[in-house]
Structure formats: C-alpha cells, structure tokens
Amino acid sequence: AAITSRGEHTTLTISIVMSIIAGLCAHSCLPKLRDTFLKANLSGRDLLKRDKPLLPETMGLPVAIIYLITLFLFIPFPFINWFEGANLVHEDDPTVGTFPYNKLGEILSAILAIQSMILLGFADDVLDVRWRYKVWFPAIAGIPLMIFYYTNKGVTYVMMPVQLRPYVGDLVDLGPLYYVYMAMLIIFCTHSINILAGINGIEAGQSVVIGVSVICNDLLYIFNNPDRASVEAHLFSLYFIIPFVGVTCALLWHNWFPARLFVGDTFCYFAGMTLAVVGILGHFSKTLLLFFLPQIFNFVYSCPQLFRLVECPRHRMPRLNDQGLLQCSTVRPNDKKPMGKLGNIALKLLRALGLLKVFEPTESIPLQQEQSHPSPMLDVVKQEEPQISSSSPTASTPSAAAVNTFTPTKKELEFTHQEDT
Ligand code: UD1
Ligand code: MG
DSSP states (O other): OOOOHHHHHHHHHHHHHHHHHHOOOOOHHHHHHHHHHHTTTTTTOTTTTTTTTTOOTTTHHHHHHHHHHHHHHHTTGHHHHHHITTSOOSSTTTTTOOHHHHHHHHEEEEEEHHHHHHHHHHHHHHHHHHHHHHHHHHHHHHHHHHHHHHHTTTTOOEEEGGGGHHHOEEEEEOOOOHHHHHHHHHHHHHHHHHHSOOSTTTHHHHHHHHHHOOOOOHHHHHHHHHHHHHHHHHHHHHHHHHHHHHHHHHHHHHSSSSSSOOHHHHHHHHHHHHHHHHHHTTHHHHHHHHHHHHHHHHHHHHHHTTTSSSSOOOOOOOOEOSSOEEEEEEEEOOSSSSSOOOHHHHHHHHHHHSSSSEOOTTTOOOOOOHOOOOOOOEEEOSSOOOGGSSSSTTHHOOOOOOOOOOOOOOHHHHHHHHHOO
16 A cells, blocks of 8 residues: 555544544534524525425534534644654754644645635625625635645646647646636635535535545545655545545434525535645645536536526525425516526527526416426526516516415515625
C-alpha cells in the first residue's frame, strides 16, 4: 500500500472513529432540538403532505456545529508523526524538525471557509436573503481558501482529459482564470445542492451520495498511486469528507420521508462548501464535477427559470394531488412580465427534447397529467388566465385548480408574492 507511514494509518482510523461518534451524536441530538427550533420560529411547512405539518428547519446547523467540533478536535492528529519524534531538531539539518505549517494552514483555511459558509447559510435561513445577494455568498466564504492556495504553491494549470491532449497538450495553465474557476466551482457546488431540493431527503441524500463517491475516489487513489503528494492530498480530503458523511447520514435519517425535520439552507451551503473544499485542496475538482453530474443537469435544465427567461415561482417543487401522489410542477406565464424571445426558444428546445410539456391557451389541462405522461419533469402551462401568483388570494382560483389540485395557503401566497430576484 502507498500509505507508507504508520502515523497515517492511525490518523485515518482516528478520523473514522471520530466520524462514527459525531454521526451518533448528531443522530441523538436532532430529535431533542426539535422543540427548541420550533420555539425559535426556525420552522417550515412540509408542502408535500396533506396536513402540511410544521417541521423544524435549519437543522443543518447543529449538524454543522458537530462537524466543526469534530474537526477542531481532530486537528492535532494529522501531525502525529511530528509529535512522535520528528520534532527532535538535528543540529546539522535545521529543516528536519520544522513543523509543517503549510499543512496546518491548509486545514485551518479549509475549516475557516466551511465555517464562514455555515454562518452565511444560517443568515440566509433566518433572514431569507434575496437570490441576487446570496448567489455571491459562497465565493466570499471561499476567499480564505483561495488565499491559502495562492500563497502555497498555487498551481494554476489543469490536467487535460486524455481525448484533448493531442490538441492542447497534457497541461493547460489557466493563470488568474484558475481563481475565477475555483470561485465558480464553489458557487456551483453550494447552490446546485440547494436548488435540487424540495422533496424529503433529497438535499442530504445527494450529499451522502457525492460524499461516498469522494471517499471511494480517494481510497482508489491512495491504494493505487505511488505519488506521495497525491496520497497526501487524498488523505487530506478523507479527513474532511469522512466526518461529513458521518453527520450527514444522521441528518438524512431524520429528513428521510416522512421528514421529521428540514435541513435548511445552512446545510446546503455547508455541504456544497465542504465538497468544493476537498475537491480544490485535494486537486480533483474535475473528478468532483463528474460526481455532480445530476446537479449539473438540473442546473442547465433550470437555467430558463433561474435567469428569469421563464416565470419562476418561489417554490419549484412538485404538487400533491388528490390521490396523495406527487405531480409535476407547473408554471403559468406572468401577465405583467410577458415571456421574451429567449424564454420561448428555451421552452421550444426543452419541449423538443421531451423534458417539458407546454399547454396552449385553447387546450384544457388534464387533471392527472402525470398518469398519462410519466416522463416530463416540468410542465409549463401557457394560458391566458392570470397566474396564481399574480392574482389575489380570492380571485380566479378555478383556473389554478385546473392545473393541479394544490390550493395555496395564505402563507404560500405571500411567499409567491415575494420579489425574489
Ligand atoms: C430552493 C428552490 C425552491 C425550492 C426550495 C425547496 C430554486 C431556485 N429554489 O429554494 O424552488 O422550493 O429550495 O427546498 O430552485 N420544503 C418542503 N419539503 C421538503 C423540503 C422543503 O416542503 O422536503 C419546503 C418547506 O416549506 C421549507 C422550504 O421548502 O420551509 C425551504 O425552502 P428554502 O430552502 O428556503 O428554499 P430555497 O433554498 O430558497
Ligand atoms: Mg434551500
């Protein structure tokens, strides 16, 4: 095996044991914190249940705190070799006993980035920050990481995929663009987890799947790679990702259908940042993006709505129908803001690809759309009647009932009315 030092074996074992303890802690803490969070008004309605129960939200916060404590306690262990005698300074070679400050700096900058993201995520949960501001949160939280990256080697080249090497060479130096790339990666990882949401368990579930994929990738590298630097980078990644998977499993347990709590934006940001950090400092950001393929697909698919080419409701999630089944989400064009050319092109393209269904104004909308048409993921309803979100709560609800049987509560209507760009 390429893990040469006994110290590294011990450190990895300690990391695994600490992660299991952290997971068990989170598992037992979460139900106890339910009432505290409900009392603090950190709660949300499960919109996809008949009785729309009120569940504690932002439960990613205790999980993130347990994760941070685990990492704080873990900090000394990667330096176990140094404590065990490497600190004996040799008189003829003063470098031998030097403490690996760069390694400590790497760990601290990663923790600082994750911690800042948790703080900003919590702010979003409490204050419901508008998208136009919160989009930049992750890049700001990632600054400590990028500064560490710059001052420590700061390689800015990327290894090209084998298929492209004959044309552009093995390595391509991106220069300052590499920092733009890292910032964009961090923004993508955090928000992509947050927007693939709305169904019980999906935020925590996708994080566990990506986390476990990262662990497998790290282990494959460590056991098949003779290159020392690469082994160290992947060990670093393991030290961060194993406790993450530990605490996230506990959260998923309680968030699994029927959910007893919501993870909140705090968790989505925390998860995205942790994954981005290990991808960047472990030097496998392109492999990480492979693990994010479903999220990339969802992002591309959501672009017309995210960039407001097509009407975007406050909640882009399925609706519960009469039979208690989930039905594709539908959207009506806003009369006040008619859809532009680009929006029309996007709809035509997605329709041609069979990814959504467009109803013409003359067409009556079948009640159980999903039974006869199981594949589309989003139904766009083009109709002349005003949209639910732009009508008053009492007026013209019959047209809404034709789309789906979901009748929005007062709170949800307020939600839809919010300007959220
Ligand atoms: C993102 C999505 C939004 C989606 C929401 C759901 C975009 C641009 N935004 O917004 O469309 O509706 O996540 O998380 O894609 N909820 C449930 N069941 C669940 C999870 C959440 O009903 O399993 C509801 C609850 O009312 C909860 C709310 O969603 O209170 C959480 O919304 P929040 O995380 O604040 O939404 P965003 O992240 O802003
Ligand atoms: Mg969210």
